Amino acid sequence: MSKKLQTQHLENSLYKNTGRGAQSNFTARYNAHQTEADLESYGWFDPEEEKSLLTTKFFEDTSQTIVNSNDSPDIGFTYSINPYRGCEHGCIYCYARPTHEYLNLSPGLDFESKIFVKYSAPELLRKKLLTKSWVGETIFFSGITDCYQPAERKFQLTRSCLQVLLEFRNPVAMITKNQLICRDIDILKQMAEYNGAVVYLSVTSLNPEVTRILEPRTSLPHARLKAIEELAKAGIPVGVNVAPVIPGLTDHEMPSILKAAAEAGAKYAGYTPVRLPSTVAPLFEEWLNVHHPDRKNKIITAIRSMRDGKLNDPNFGSRMQGTGPRADLLSETFHLFSKKYNFNNKFFSLSNESFRKVTDQMSFDF
Numbered sequence: 001m002s003k004k005l006q007t008q009h010l011e012n013s014l015y016k017n018t019g020r021g022a023q024s025n026f027t028a029r030y031n032a033h034q035t036e037a038d039l040e041s042y043g044w045f046d047p048e049e050e051k052s053l054l055t056t057k058f059f060e061d062t063s064q065t066i067v068n069s070n071d072s073p074d075i076g077f078t079y080s081i082n083p084y085r086g087c088e089h090g091c092i093y094c095y096a097r098p099t100h101e102y103l104n105l106s107p108g109l110d111f112e113s114k115i116f117v118k119y120s121a122p123e124l125l126r127k128k129l130l131t132k133s134w135v136g137e138t139i140f141f142s143g144i145t146d147c148y149q150p151a152e153r154k155f156q157l158t159r160s161c162l163q164v165l166l167e168f169r170n171p172v173a174m175i176t177k178n179q180l181i182c183r184d185i186d187i188l189k190q191m192a193e194y195n196g197a198v199v200y201l202s203v204t205s206l207n208p209e210v211t212r213i214l215e216p217r218t219s220l221p222h223a224r225l226k227a228i229e230e231l232a233k234a235g236i237p238v239g240v241n242v243a244p245v246i247p248g249l250t251d252h253e254m255p256s257i258l259k260a261a262a263e264a265g266a267k268y269a270g271y272t273p274v275r276l277p278s279t280v281a282p283l284f285e286e287w288l289n290v291h292h293p294d295r296k297n298k299i300i301t302a303i304r305s306m307r308d309g310k311l312n313d314p315n316f317g318s319r320m321q322g323t324g325p326r327a328d329l330l331s332e333t334f335h336l337f338s339k340k341y342n343f344n345n346k347f348f349s350l351s352n353e354s355f356r357k358v359t360d361q362m363s364f365d366f
Contacts, residue, residue: 021089022097022107023286060117061117061118080144088149091214115151121160141175152178159184162187171351172191175202177203178219182227194353204244206221228264232267237348242270244275249295278312305324
């Protein structure tokens with residue numbers, strides 16, 4: 001580990017099982033000054049969330065645009081929206097953690113306790129949809145952080161953006177780890193009527209004890225399966241994303257996750273092996289030292305076996321699937337059990353045929 005990335009170690013007993021994923025704060029790569037965790041007081045959140053020694057703080061994000069474009073050949077969307085920067089879910093493996101370093105904050109505890117809120121997201125979205133060049137392309141929620149993280153209960157920016165998309169009849173695809181998405185079934189159901197919505201629930205493990213330490217502020221597995229069930233019953237196309245698959249820790253659960261999701265009503269499925277870019281790797285290794293010291297070497301070795309000897313593969317074509325015999329076996333397992341549980345039997349594509357431009361005067365400009 002480089003000197004710049006040395007951990008500001010806090011007492012492990014202080015942070016273990018406190019409802020946060022990261023165990024400490026690393027120095028941000030682009031900041032000459034060390035950022036420290038803000039230990040203020042104990043605070044209670046919603047019942048499904050854990051008690052934490054860190055108080056989450058919210059800051060205004062003054063971005064002037066909200067729709068991001070992407071041209072990566074192995075990512076299945078072109079346009080995305082992220083109402084929040086940082087994510088209180090605290091998933092220790094999250095590839096988005098290094099984005100906080102551009103704010104001179106740590107990818108560790110800062111990422112999950114200092115959340116930047118794009119208060120103007122609905123207005124910025126409306127402005128984008130009204131541009132002459134916009135023709136109703138599918139918008140994905142979210143490309144970086146979870147749009148239904150706990151902050152959404154308070155700020156409701158995802159719901160407000162969905163209301164704008166419904167008004168314009170612009171198609172949307174969503175992925176989340178939070179049952180909170182069921183709050184917006186009323187909107188998504190209307191969008192599904194014109195083939196304008198699809199939702200995926202990410203399920204990493206069916207073991208609640210694993211989830212509590214791996215993804216501490218996400219919905220527990222049974223709640224995610226319940227969300228799949230409620231979405232399916234409402235007629236909203238829903239799938240499961242077995243991701244990330246962590247070899248040596250959660251990979252053995254793939255068949256049971258697919259089975260449980262199928263029984264809940266999911267019709268589509270995908271998976272992605274874990275990848276640990278830049279400063280995510282030392283955070284994940286520190287997490288293993290605390291929670292799985294006896295399995296750390298096995299897990300790290302297994303990840304490297306799928307990433308050409310590294311912990312991350314940034315190359316298009318292989319970064320989302322991995323390489324090598326272990327990756328091949330994972331792919332074979334996925335396809336075998338996807339077929340067994342009737343996933344992906346029917347091609348599904350969102351439609352923008354109903355898209356319309358809605359002016360401030362509520363007249364329609366086709």
